[in-house]
Amino acid sequence: MKTFNIKLPTSKKEIEELNAGDIVYLTGRIFTLRDRSHQRIDEYLKKRIKIPFDVKDGAILHCGPIIRSIRKKEWEAVCVGATSSSRFSPFLPSLIKGLGPRIIIGKGNLSKEAEGLLKSYHAVFLLAIGGCAALYGSQVKRVVNNYWEDFGMADSVWEFEMEEFGPLSVGIDCKGRNLSEYMRKVILKNNLKKIYEDLNIDPNFDYTWWPKVPAGTARATEYSTSLDSETLD
Amino acid sequence: MKKIKSSVIEDVCYKLLTHASIELPPEVEKAIQEAYQKESNPTGKFYFKAMLDNINISRERRVPLCQDTGIPMFYINLGSEVYIQGSLREAVDRATSRATQDVPLREQVSHPLTREISKTNVGWGIPPIFLDYKDNQDYIEIIGVPRGGGAEAKWQCVHPYAGVDRKKAIMKIALDAMSMAGGECCPPVIMGIGVGGYGRDYTEVMARKAMYRTPLNSRHSDPQVAELEETIYQQINKMGIGPLGIGGDTTCLAVHMNIAGGHTAGASVAVSLYCWSARYSKAKIMSDSRVEYITHSNIE
Numbered sequence: 094m095k096t097f098n099i100k101l102p103t104s105k106k107e108i109e110e111l112n113a114g115d116i117v118y119l120t121g122r123i124f125t126l127r128d129r130s131h132q133r134i135d136e137y138l139k140k141r142i143k144i145p146f147d148v149k150d151g152a153i154l155h156c157g158p159i160i161r162s163i164r165k166k167e168w169e170a171v172c173v174g175a176t177s178s179s180r181f182s183p184f185l186p187s188l189i190k191g192l193g194p195r196i197i198i199g200k201g202n203l204s205k206e207a208e209g210l211l212k213s214y215h216a217v218f219l220l221a222i223g224g225c226a227a228l229y230g231s232q233v234k235r236v237v238n239n240y241w242e243d244f245g246m247a248d249s250v251w252e253f254e255m256e257e258f259g260p261l262s263v264g265i266d267c268k269g270r271n272l273s274e275y276m277r278k279v280i281l282k283n284n285l286k287k288i289y290e291d292l293n294i295d296p297n298f299d300y301t302w303w304p305k306v307p308a309g310t311a312r313a314t315e316y317s318t319s320l321d322s323e324t325l326d
Numbered sequence: 327m328k329k330i331k332s333s334v335i336e337d338v339c340y341k342l343l344t345h346a347s348i349e350l351p352p353e354v355e356k357a358i359q360e361a362y363q364k365e366s367n368p369t370g371k372f373y374f375k376a377m378l379d380n381i382n383i384s385r386e387r388r389v390p391l392c393q394d395t396g397i398p399m400f401y402i403n404l405g406s407e408v409y410i411q412g413s414l415r416e417a418v419d420r421a422t423s424r425a426t427q428d429v430p431l432r433e434q435v436s437h438p439l440t441r442e443i444s445k446t447n448v449g450w451g452i453p454p455i456f457l458d459y460k461d462n463q464d465y466i467e468i469i470g471v472p473r474g475g476g477a478e479a480k481w482q483c484v485h486p487y488a489g490v491d492r493k494k495a496i497m498k499i500a501l502d503a504m505s506m507a508g509g510e511c512c513p514p515v516i517m518g519i520g521v522g523g524y525g526r527d528y529t530e531v532m533a534r535k536a537m538y539r540t541p542l543n544s545r546h547s548d549p550q551v552a553e554l555e556e557t558i559y560q561q562i563n564k565m566g567i568g569p570l571g572i573g574g575d576t577t578c579l580a581v582h583m584n585i586a587g588g589h590t591a592g593a594s595v596a597v598s599l600y601c602w603s604a605r606y607s608k609a610k611i612m613s614d615s616r617v618e619y620i621t622h623s624n625i626e
Contacts, residue, residue, distance in 0.1 A: 094369060114369065129441075158393050159432045171430065172393040177476050177510050200476075200570065201510030222376045223476065223512035223570050224603040226393040227384040245443045246433050260376055262369065262572065273509060276573055280566045281505060288561045292497055300495035301484040302592065 098257070102150035103195050105215045111263045113270040117219055118259030119196070122237065122252060124148050125156040127176065129248040130241055131184040138191040145240050146250060148194040154221070155181055155199035157247030160236065170233035170253065174226025175200040178218070182207055189214050198261060202273040211265055218265035220272070232258045328613035330466060332412030338609050338617055339421035341625050342470030343398055346607035347390045347429050351621040353542040354516075354579065354604045355381055361514060361569075361576035370574030377569070377602060391603045395431040396472035398422045398453040401535060405463025408613050418455055419448045431472065456531055464613040469538050471606045477515060480507035481533075483526045483596040493554060496521060496595055500558045501565075503597035504578070509571015512601030516542070516580045517562070519555075522593040523586035533596035536582040538606045540620060543580035555581045569602070579604070 094114055099107060101121025111117065124146055126134075137144050159172040178199030181188075185207050188194065195216045197203075200223040203211075211218060221229065233253045240250040265271045289296045306312040350358075358381070362374035384391045400418055404410070423446035425431060435444040435452045447453070482503040486495040500519055507515075520532030543559065545552035559581040568574020579602070588594070600606075608620040619625040 116369075116372070156393065157432065157434070159390060159395065159430060161430060171389050172395075172432075174393040176394065177479070179510065200512070201508075220570070220572075222373055222380075223510075224392045224601055225376050225380040227387065227389050227391055228376060228380040230389065230393075231383055231387070260372065273571060276567070276571055277508060280573060281508070284564055284566045285501075285505060288501065288564055292494070292557070292561065294494050294498050298490075300486050300490050300498050302487045303485045 101152055103152075104150065105195070108195050108215050108217055108267050111217055111266050112268075113263050113266045113272045113275070115263045116259065117261045117263060118257045119152060119261065120256055120258070121151075121254070123152045123154050123198070123255055123258065125158060125173075125251040125253070126153050126181070127155065127157045127248045128180060129244045130250050131181050131188065133241060134192065135184055135187045138187050144192065146238075146252060148192050150193065150195050152196035152198060153188075153194045155197070158230070158251055159226075160246055160251065168236040168239065170230050170236050172226035173230040173233055173253065175221035175223060177201045178203055185210055189216060202271070203265060208265055208269045208271055211267055212269040215267045217263055217267055219261040220264040221261055229258065232256055328408050328464065329411045330408050330611055330613070330615055332410055332414060332417040334611060334615050334617070335410065335414060335466070335468070336417035336421045338468055338611060339400060339418055339470055340424050341619075342468060342607040342609055343421060343425040343472060344429055345622045345625055346470055346605045347395050347425070347431060347472045348384050348388055349622060350381060350391065350604065351540075351542070351606065353540070357542060357579040358514075358602060361579070365568075365574050365576065367568060367572070367574045369572050370568045373569040373572055373574075390429060390431065391605065392474055393432060394474035394476065395429070395434070396474040396605070397435060398425075398447055399456070399471045399473050400453055401456045401458070401469040401471070401538070403458045403460055403463075403467040405465050406459070406461045407464035408466055410466070414455065418453055422446065422448050422453050466611045467608065468611070469535075469606055469608045471538065474601060474603070474605075477507075477511040477599040477601040480511045481530065481596065481598050483530055483594060485592050485594050488590070488592040492593070496554060497558060497561075499595045500581070500597055501561060503599070504562050504567070505565060507599060508567060511599045512570060512603065513567055514569060514576045514579045514602050516582070516600040516604050517558070517578055518598040518600070519558070519581070519583040520594075520596040520598075521583065521585045522588035524589050524594070526594055526596065528586060529594040529596040530598065532584040532586060533598040536584040537598055537600045537604070538608065539582040540608065543582075546583055548585070551583050551585055555583050
């Protein structure tokens with residue numbers, strides 16, 4: 094576990110030094126993105142409409158902050174913390190190819206495709222410690238700007254000047270190593286095996302009758318139209 | 327029957343929501359302190375330290391613990407010996423609107439279809455009021471919960487086969503709920519489990535209310551339920567998920583289970599998780615309108 098202090102914007106070379114599990118502190122400009130801004134970036138890139146902020150070689154944070162408005166174009170950051178990143182995996186290809194950030198900060202995990210994407214574009218996924226929004230909020234030196242204000246406080250894009258923003262840890266490095274995946278596939282898998290043995294629970298037995306699969310998924314379509322469906326139960 | 331004015335309820339709801347957003351219940355903070363002390367993974371320990379720093383910064387600067395200040399929810403238990411004079415709905419709405427402005431809380435209640443944002447966190451039936459009733463009780467109990475999204479989204483509610491070993495099914499469902507959620511529900515969590523209570527609405531509310539039990543990680547009065555709680559608590563802490571899924575010794579701070587009668591053809595099982603930043607606050611309004619703050623005794 095090494096510790097790095099990175100000044101933004103960063104470079105391909107600096108990103109390559111980071112390994113999954115390392116601790117990182119960032120100084121410089123970051124931009125917040127959430128559900129609606131991701132959708133708009135995707136839409137604007139497709140329609141070739143200019144995006145009003147530049148994140149090339151920079152850092153974006155999956156976050157809907159709490160901001161206090163002081164006067165016109167002047168704000169104070171109250172709380173700045175990471176939101177669940179798995180919601181944004183579908184938007185990652187257009188974001189990385191279209192805008193070229195080197196650092197994606199969030200919490201939880203990204204999709205399998207994201208690992209390959211980060212690898213080929215030399216970018217990393219950093220984990221903020223979920224729930225530490227008062228701590229991270231106190232590291233905002235200045236709220237620089239607000240874009241797409243029509244989305245409201247949480248979903249609009251905020252530009253922050255950060256000073257030693259951290260601790261953050263490297264969740265997926267640019268060699269495609271994924272800390273969460275290691276936790277699940279190695280640590281949790283082994284521990285669960287032992288737990289189920291101790292409780293005499295068969296992990297391959299179906300205790301649950303309903304739902305078979307969650308409604309609203311591709312697997313639900315498959316289930317409904319397959320011969321195995323037990324709809325006459 | 328004694329009268330309690332809705333203005334008293336407004337004042338209490340305002341204070342519950344405000345304090346819950348800024349300060350953890352002391353026993354939750356203590357549980358995180360203890361987890362920090364005993365953590366053997368250096369990165370996990372580092373994470374717990376950051377959580378404790380966050381708790382202190384919120385307290386000193388009087389800012390919310392988390393940017394996701396949640397959907398405000400109120401659980402109200404009305405005693406048979408008291409009644410409310412005035413509008414409970416208006417009291418809760420006004421309390422929420424004032425807390426949103428004063429703390430400030432994030433504006434995040436939005437129309438489910440159009441996504442129009444309420445500036446006050448009031449609107450379209452929010453905040454919900456979960457009303458319960460008790461005989462021979464001369465006070466109103468209120469739990470105010472600024473319920474964030476990350477852990478809430480990872481709820482489970484399923485219907486086990488009637489013919490399977492019921493206790494094993496409950497354990498498997500509870501363990502699956504935790505292992506599936508992994509780090510994204512911001513562990514260590516408080517797990518609430520509801521079993522029985524035909525229909526998901528009842529089962530899920532039982533699971534949610536179980537999370538807010540005081541004292542933290544205390545056991546149910548029914549020894550069979552208590553045994554399941556203890557087993558699930560012990561086993562989850564052997565998963566190694568640790569703080570935020572980074573790996574560590576503490577994955578849950580507490581496991582609480584509530585039960586109600588089920589259907590002979592099966593009893594639904596619901597699991598609800600609260601992130602480490604488990605924000606809730608509880609008060610009793612006595613029949614003479616005196617207020618007792620239970621989780622946050624520092625409220626004036």
